[in-house]
Amino acid sequence: MALDSPELSVSIGNWQLQNPIMTASGTFGYGEEFADFVDLDSLGGMVLKGISLFPKNGNPPPRVVETSCGMLNAIGLENVGIDKFINEKLPRVSRYKSAIVVNILGDSIDEYRELAQRLNDTDIDAIEVNISCPNVKKGGVAFGTDHKMAYEVTRVVRQSCSKPVIMKLTPNVTDIAAIAQAVEEGGADAVSLINTLLGMAIDVKTRRPRLANTVGGLSGPAIKPVALRMVWQVARKVSIPVIGIGGITTVEDVVEFLLAGASAVQVGTANLVNPQTSGQLVEELADYLKSNNMASVHELIGAMEV
Amino acid sequence: MSKAQKIQFQIDAHIVDSQCANDICTLVLQAPEIARTAVSGQFIMVATGDEKSHDPLLRRPFSISQCANGTIGLVYKVVGRGTKLLSKMTAGQKVNLVGPLGKGFKLHSQKKHYLVGGGMGIAPLPFLAATLREKFPDDPIAVLLGARNRDELICLDDFEEIDNITVACATDDGSVGYHGLVPDLLPGKINGTVYCCGPWPMMKAVAAISRQRGAACQVSLETMMACGMGACVGCAIQGVDFIENGYLHVCKDGPIFEAEKIWL
Numbered sequence: 001m002a003l004d005s006p007e008l009s010v011s012i013g014n015w016q017l018q019n020p021i022m023t024a025s026g027t028f029g030y031g032e033e034f035a036d037f038v039d040l041d042s043l044g045g046m047v048l049k050g051i052s053l054f055p056k057n058g059n060p061p062p063r064v065v066e067t068s069c070g071m072l073n074a075i076g077l078e079n080v081g082i083d084k085f086i087n088e089k090l091p092r093v094s095r096y097k098s099a100i101v102v103n104i105l106g107d108s109i110d111e112y113r114e115l116a117q118r119l120n121d122t123d124i125d126a127i128e129v130n131i132s133c134p135n136v137k138k139g140g141v142a143f144g145t146d147h148k149m150a151y152e153v154t155r156v157v158r159q160s161c162s163k164p165v166i167m168k169l170t171p172n173v174t175d176i177a178a179i180a181q182a183v184e185e186g187g188a189d190a191v192s193l194i195n196t197l198l199g200m201a202i203d204v205k206t207r208r209p210r211l212a213n214t215v216g217g218l219s220g221p222a223i224k225p226v227a228l229r230m231v232w233q234v235a236r237k238v239s240i241p242v243i244g245i246g247g248i249t250t251v252e253d254v255v256e257f258l259l260a261g262a263s264a265v266q267v268g269t270a271n272l273v274n275p276q277t278s279g280q281l282v283e284e285l286a287d288y289l290k291s292n293n294m295a296s297v298h299e300l301i302g303a304m305e306v
Numbered sequence: 307m308s309k310a311q312k313i314q315f316q317i318d319a320h321i322v323d324s325q326c327a328n329d330i331c332t333l334v335l336q337a338p339e340i341a342r343t344a345v346s347g348q349f350i351m352v353a354t355g356d357e358k359s360h361d362p363l364l365r366r367p368f369s370i371s372q373c374a375n376g377t378i379g380l381v382y383k384v385v386g387r388g389t390k391l392l393s394k395m396t397a398g399q400k401v402n403l404v405g406p407l408g409k410g411f412k413l414h415s416q417k418k419h420y421l422v423g424g425g426m427g428i429a430p431l432p433f434l435a436a437t438l439r440e441k442f443p444d445d446p447i448a449v450l451l452g453a454r455n456r457d458e459l460i461c462l463d464d465f466e467e468i469d470n471i472t473v474a475c476a477t478d479d480g481s482v483g484y485h486g487l488v489p490d491l492l493p494g495k496i497n498g499t500v501y502c503c504g505p506w507p508m509m510k511a512v513a514a515i516s517r518q519r520g521a522a523c524q525v526s527l528e529t530m531m532a533c534g535m536g537a538c539v540g541c542a543i544q545g546v547d548f549i550e551n552g553y554l555h556v557c558k559d560g561p562i563f564e565a566e567k568i569w570l
Contacts, residue, residue: 027537027538028537029535029536029537033536033537034535034537037314037316037404057548057552057553058539058542058552058553059542060542060544061529061530061540061542062529062530063539063540063541063542064530064532064538064540064541065530066362066364066532069360069361071363073532073540075539075540078539078542078552078553220363221360221363222360249360269532271533271537272532272533272537272538273353273363273533274353274402275316275404275533275535275537276316
């Protein structure tokens with residue numbers, strides 16, 4: 001009977017997820033770190049730490065600072081690089097049933113192309129493209145803040161692989177829906193949003209910034225209302241699925257994002273606070289649907305009443 | 307779950323005892339899973355706020371000070387909102403823990419073990435002393451403790467329960483023991499391994515003295531940390547091989563490091 005086990009699966013284009021709960025890149029390591037806390041067979045997807053063509057050391061410390069109901073980070077995209085990732089990290093999580101999504105980041109269009117080509121030969125389920133990084137060749141302007149560059153990255157990644165392509169959008173723009181439309185036109189299968197909001201914090205005793213990088217990305221429950229608003233704005237403007245990200249901690253947060261028009265969500269900072277969160281949310285979403293007499297999660301998607 | 311044996315846990319632990327005096331607190335927690343797998347030098351992440359409040363959002367890392375009979379003990383100083391909230395909790399209440407985390411001390415039999423602690427850095431040493439006594443019943447242990455004053459000289463009673471151990475103290479104000487800094491208490495000839503936890507300059511001094519006198523030294527480091535389990539990589543520090551291998555991470559590569567891997 002349907003009500004005993006509500007339908008949790010959602011589709012991103014032709015790609016079927018067993019449920020809409022994913023983990024956000026940069027908050028779930030390379031997956032295996034969470035094996036003691038989460039049933040890694042149970043998630044909709046695991047989005048692994050962003051990978052570049054070559055290893056990155058990241059920013060000097062301090063890299064993280066707590067703020068009201070949130071945190072700032074300036075990790076600087078530290079990662080092992082694509083070679084070590086494919087040879088060492090990927091084999092350790094491939095055996096799990098949760099879909100594997102690899103987040104990629106580049107300093108040029110060519111790097112994005114090469115990363116997509118390399119990953120196309122692996123058994124991962126999808127590619128998420130971080131376009132918040134600066135374009136070194138174009139004077140350091142982030143790909144994700146210019147709709148022409150965002151379009152171009154999407155088009156190149158789309159042509160370089162046959163995996164589903166998710167474009168991860170930065171909220172640090174005037175009109176996020178315009179960027180979403182540009183990447184849809186470029187051939188994206190989905191958009192995920194929001195990445196962190198640019199922020200900073202100062203130590204008033206020393207008068208120095210709390211992060212060595214001075215500025216960093218704000219995440220956690222503090223950003224949820226902004227994220228929810230942006231998901232709603234984007235979902236109304238594009239026909240591809242939207243994956244909602246931003247301060248999700250409870251099943252009510254998940255439901256809010258679904259109501260706003262997200263087809264799936266990513267849990268981010270909450271993984272760092274409570275490593276069991278993602279697995280618990282899968283169970284709690286099923287319970288929520290049951291206790292509200294819903295047969296399918298689809299009854300929630302975009303169902304906000306105005 | 308496909309993984310056979312869990313080594314890390316997230317649990318609601320009952321508070322067995324919670325005491326504070328002059329902003330220095332001890333907390334004893336019923337945490338059998340963590341107590342069973344923990345080794346000395348490891349730490350736990352403690353949720354200090356109300357689960358629903360999101361503020362403070364992040365857990366706080368604490369080294370394990372005592373570990374016996376299914377309980378773990380912490381010693382901490384009230385320094386901010388998180389520790390303030392924790393200090394208000396009382397026996398019978400529950401607190402959520404993640405752990406045990408990180409790499410502990412590396413232990414081998416020695417002619418002597420030198421445990422050097424400064425301020426709140428003394429906290430992990432009782433668990434280390436008890437472990438050493440259990441593993442190497444005949445190895446002498448010398449404990450050298452430093453603090454600003456008598457009130458901040460923590461854990462003194464914990465060492466008294468251990469056999470074949472000497473304890474020497476140094477205070478900045480001379481209220482207990484030697485009037486000066488704890489590195490001065492290290493003997494001219496060090497016959498074994500030095501284990502050190504305390505303020506960064508003190509650890510650096512102890513590491514330098516150990517190196518000059520040909521002794522191995524392990525240090526316990528602390529940084530800002532969001533997750534404590536290698537996911538956020540926020541707790542980066544530069545080791546001596548930074549150019550070749552990039553940053554080390556206190557939560558996963560440490561918190562215990564060989565001193566010569568951090569400082570030359």
